[in-house]
Amino acid sequence: MDYVILKQIISDYKSNFSKIRKDEDYKWEAVQHFQENWHIDAENFADMLKISLNKTYNLLAVGSFPRDTICEMAKLEPEKVKRIFINLYDEKVDVLERIKSFLDSIESLYNAIINSGKEVSKTFRRGCQQDAKAVTIYLFLKYPENYYIYKWVKYRDFADCIKTEIASSRPLEKVKKYFELCDVVLDCIQNDKELLELNSVRQRKWPKADDKLHLLVDDIIYFGSRLNSMAVNDFIPKIKEYIPGISVEKWLELLHDKKVFNDTSLYIMKMFLEQDDQSTCVNLSRVYGKGVLTYNHFNAECIALAARVRKATHCIAYKNAKEEEKFWPILFQGKNVIEDDDRKRFLWKLRPELKEALMKMDLSKYNTDCYVGTFEKIPENIILYGPPGTGKTYNAVNYAVAIIEGKSFDEIKNENRSEVKKRFDAYKDSSNNRIECVTFHQSYSYEEFIEGIRPILETADEADMSDSGSKLKYKLEDGVFKQFCNKARNSEVLKEIGYGLRDNAVIWKVSLMGTGENLVRKDCFDDAHERIRIGWSEYGKDIDFEKCSFAVGGKAILKQFIETMQIGDIVFSCYSEDTIDGIGVVTGEYEWLESINNDYQRSRKVKWLVKGIRENIRQLNGGIAMTLSTIYKLNRITVADALEIVKKYSSNYNSFVNDNEPFVFIIDEINRGNISKIFGELITLIEPSKRIGAEEELRMKLPYSKKEFGIPKNVYIVGTMNTADRSIAFIDTALRRRFTFIEMQPKVSSLENIRIVDDEGNNTSINLAEMLGTMNEKIELLYDREHTIGHAYFTCLAPKATVTDLRYVFEFKIIPLLQEYFYDDYEKISFVLSDKRNDEADRLVSVKYCNDNDLLSLYNFDLGDDGIKRLNFKALEKITFYTNMC
Structure with missing residues (x-):
């Protein structure tokens, strides 16, 4: 020794x-x-x-x-x-x-x-x-x-x-x-x-x-x-091996920029200082997570921060031995260590310039002991589950607004409900499209959710056919969730590209005087002009599409170019059947070029984002070559796909990071559909670590389009699940582990302020909160906690209601629900409602016994002690019916 x-x-x-x-x-x-x-x-x-x-x-x-x-x-x-x-x-x-x-x-x-x-x-x-x-x-x-x-x-x-x-x-x-x-x-x-x-x-x-x-x-x-x-290994990358080039002064500037270092980031930076400038994410979770935030939270926040720093500074990213770009070394050095659970972890250490800048900051207001309570991050995938009437759909609205506005659930929950709902509707409105809602059912399919082939009836005009009538075609269409994901990716593109790119921009294929090099293409790419041009000049400047005979064709193409194409759409210039040589944004309405004396006088102004390139888009287009038609929509290609090509050829867009502006997809009754069938490959792709832009980004080739698809990390999924519904399918185990389940139980305290008055308007002694609590205790005893009754059945009575209003709730909502729960076992229903405390004449469940005048006696049939059970709804008019439940 x-x-x-x-x-x-x-x-x-x-x-x-x-x-x-x-x-x-x-x-x-x-x-x-x-x-x-x-x-x-x-x-x-x-x-x-x-x-x-x-x-x-x-x-x-x-x-x-x-x-x-x-x-x-x-x-x-x-x-x-x-x-x-x-x-x-x-x-x-x-x-x-x-x-x-x-x-x-x-x-x-x-x-x-x-x-x-x-x-x-x-x-x-x-x-x-x-x-x-x-x-x-x-x-x-x-x-x-x-x-x-x-x-x-x-x-x-x-x-x-x-x-x-x-x-x-x-x-x-x-x-x-x-x-x-x-x-x-x-x-x-x-x-x-x-x-x-x-x-x-x-x-x-x-x-x-x-x-x-x-x-x-x-x-x-x-x-x-x-x-x-x-001591087994040194920190990587070594200080001299990788230099992001950010000085202490620049770090200080970034630290004061809320778009880069938000409050969450500053809290975490202070945690590193408190841990002597180095820590694993597991350690941060144990010390500061308080059992609520896992190591994934701290890992994701640090990676996202590094990405924002890179975007703000355009610094060079670190490349590992496999030539893969890594963002985290902008902020840290790192190495593997063995922690006290005998597991290997990755230790992050602040880079010296960043640490020096942090030491000059006043971080006193960032009390790390309160981190969880102040910044509760809502997971990317959550399911609100519980008995009926517990406010699952109601709270899905709160979660959606909290996610979009970057607030905690408690903040939104404590706001005025009508204001929250108003903002929710605004985010859901077609002008924003930040929230989408669907309801699963037994017939819901993968084709509706992701993508599928559907029949459409194409008119003569649309097909550019000379004969009349219509034609049946089969068209590949994106499902609602895939459309939503593309929209979420496009939202970042809209911010990044600018140039008036519109919401729901369409991608158009345009042939500039055919393929290969030609004079029209050269003119359109000229910096002095920047436009697209097509032919059919023989029809003249202005066309009456109803009266024109279109003897040589082109009606559908011209109609698309003049009327359908909009400012803010994207055009792909076709160079060959597989390649494009330019991508631009339409900036002008249809024009007629009087000064040009050839067959390509129809024009639109375009801002070229890239030109003179040679990019093969056949795979991106689902393996389909571009046809000879002058102009048509490229439905398989998204705006985000277009940006990826732009980024490849233009240094102006290398800083793009898709980690902003959350989108929320709400699935009501998520367990009523065939989940494995509906989700398909999404079961893997919805994992936060597999999202587009994450460290382990994953995309899969879809079966119909043959195109790779991934889920953006700014898409949140909020599902609701009624645990009392016996017709539901079981939640797939693989899907279950990818969601955070938040239980919603009856909240009887929310009924404490509801007053029940008699016909004269006098307060009664009915205590709704106590009554519901007692009923649920009995249901849990007879059945289980998944079949209790939610408080939402009674919130319609707030703030004051009559006994008649309460009777309506029981007669048309509560009692039918209990009949479903207990399969018309009236003994159990009577027990739940404490019905036997009432006088026999005032009981809800009444019993009719056999006597000489009964039809049953006529046929010599004896019901014994059971009798015939009937419901006496007049009992619901008595105040004692409700007070006896407590």
């Missing part, structure tokens, strides 16, 4: 004590909490065990999740798990023997539970999950003065760092040798007054946690092991 290195580790630990303490204090809290709550003879052992372990955090809740499993085992077999712990804590027996006995006993019990057929969770089915590390934690929590927290990676790296022998491969031998190593470190710190003074604050705060300094030893060993593992 190299004691010089060990002393240096202890010295470095003291120098970094304040930062380390912030990250590691949870262990002291975990031990103290366990000591205060552990009672082996508790009346409910399972609950006591769960409470005792609920502060262990990642000590027992990463990787294999041993805490969840042991708690579930205790719930299923409390006495047997209790006996296993009693044996573990018997200090009269050798510790290695106890650890082995614990592992053997718990494995045996686990297998017995699995083979018993008892209902268990998915986590439980993964395996017993208990190992030597978990058992040493259980020992340490009970006897912190006797044991240490063993972990193989920590032991291995620290032993390697101080050059001491590592134990054999047997697990229990490793535990024994690790405990011996910890005792050596303990001897080295016993008389270190500076270290003991630093640690005294923790000892005073958690007196039962570490009076023998065993946790302090664990801290030092963990610190030393990380030094060793982090």
Whole structure:
């Protein structure tokens, strides 16, 4: 063992004590909490065990999740798990023997539970999950003065760092040798007054946690092991290897630009400063995410920030060994490290110029402790699920507006509802098209959602046919979601290109005097002219399309050029059947060129974005060659596709980043359709990490168009799902893991301010909130919580209603719903409504018994004690009918 290195580790630990303490204090809290709550003879052992372990955090809740499993085992077999712990804590027996006995006993019990057929969770089915590390934690929590927290990676790296022998491969031998190593470190710190003074604050705060300094030893060993593992590789890219060229002064300018560094970005930058300028996203999630924000949130925000910086500065992106462009090195250097869950993570470190600029900023208002509450990011894919009437569709509106306006859900929820709905309608309006709504049903198909081939009836004019009548054709059409995604991509293009590009711009193929080089093409590309020209001059300047005979054809083409094509559309100049040589935006109305004395006098002004290129668009056009027709729509090609070509040939558009202006697609009743069939390849493409512009961007070739398709990262999907509908299809497992599910339960408190008055306008004693709460408790008892009744059934009564209004709700909404739930089992309906509390004459469920005059008696049929159940709706007029439910 190299004691010089060990002393240096202890010295470095003291120098970094304040930062380390912030990250590691949870262990002291975990031990103290366990000591205060552990009672082996508790009346409910399972609950006591769960409470005792609920502060262990990642000590027992990463990787294999041993805490969840042991708690579930205790719930299923409390006495047997209790006996296993009693044996573990018997200090009269050798510790290695106890650890082995614990592992053997718990494995045996686990297998017995699995083979018993008892209902268990998915986590439980993964395996017993208990190992030597978990058992040493259980020992340490009970006897912190006797044991240490063993972990193989920590032991291995620290032993390697101080050059001491590592134990054999047997697990229990490793535990024994690790405990011996910890005792050596303990001897080295016993008389270190500076270290003991630093640690005294923790000892005073958690007196039962570490009076023998065993946790302090664990801290030092963990610190030393990380030094060793982090020294394996250097940060990349090296400072001199990649220089984005952004000075401290320029960083300061960017830091004050809200379009680049928004509040979220500044919060995260302050987090890096608080973490001594370097951290993994997993660490940021653990320290600042508070169980709400995952590492993906911090990763996505940093990548998006780097993209905005690049767009603002036009700096050169870093290229890795595979020649792939990476944005994150604009802000950071990075390297792989092993974190405390034994997993490899990527550590990001602020570039020195950025760090220096941040140090000059006043970031005092960015309190990172409040980050989650202030900036709750809504996931890209969410499903609001719950019983009927819980406000799923209502809240889908709130979520959509929150997403578009970059606010939290709570902000929008607390605003005036009519104002929120007004803004929602405006975003949904055809002039904005930022929100689209569809409802799934059993007949909804992939062809309606993504793309499909549909029959259309083409008129003579449209087909440019000389004969009359119409012709049946089959046309490839985009589905509603694909159209929406293209619109979302196009929205960024509109901002980027400018030049008056219109919403829903059409892409036109135009032949300039045929293919190849010619005089008309040269004239149209001339900087002094910039236009497109077509022929058929023999029909003259102005054409009456109703009266003109069009003896030589061209009617449909001329009509499109003069009337259909609009300012703001895009034109592709056709050079050959496969290639184009220019892309432009139409800037002028139809003109007749008097000064030109040839057959190409019909013209429109165009702003050429690129020209003189040779770009093969056959694949982009679904494998179809461009025809001889002078002009027609390229329906398979989007504005975003056009921009990609422009970016390829023009340096003016290299800074384009598609990460702005959110679009929201709402799918009501998402589980009523055949989800796997409707979504198709979208099941993969909707993942945030697979979106266009993301690090792992993915596009797939669609079956009909044969064209690659991807989902923009500015498209959000909000679905609603009624859990009480028995006719629904099950949510596909692959789709389920790609959505965040937000449960919507009945909110009875929303009914507290609704007053029910009698016919004279006097307040009654009917308490709607209490009444609904009691009804739902009974439904949950008889059925399940997915079939409770939502508060929305009663919100129509706000703020004041009569008993007659309440009767209407019950007669036409609540009672039919209960009949559906319980298959007309009136005993259960009567129980839910507390109907038997009412006098027999005033009960909703009345019973007609058999007597001599009954038809049933005539045929000698006896109903026995059941009788015939009938509904007496007059009972709903009584105030006592409602008050008796509470």
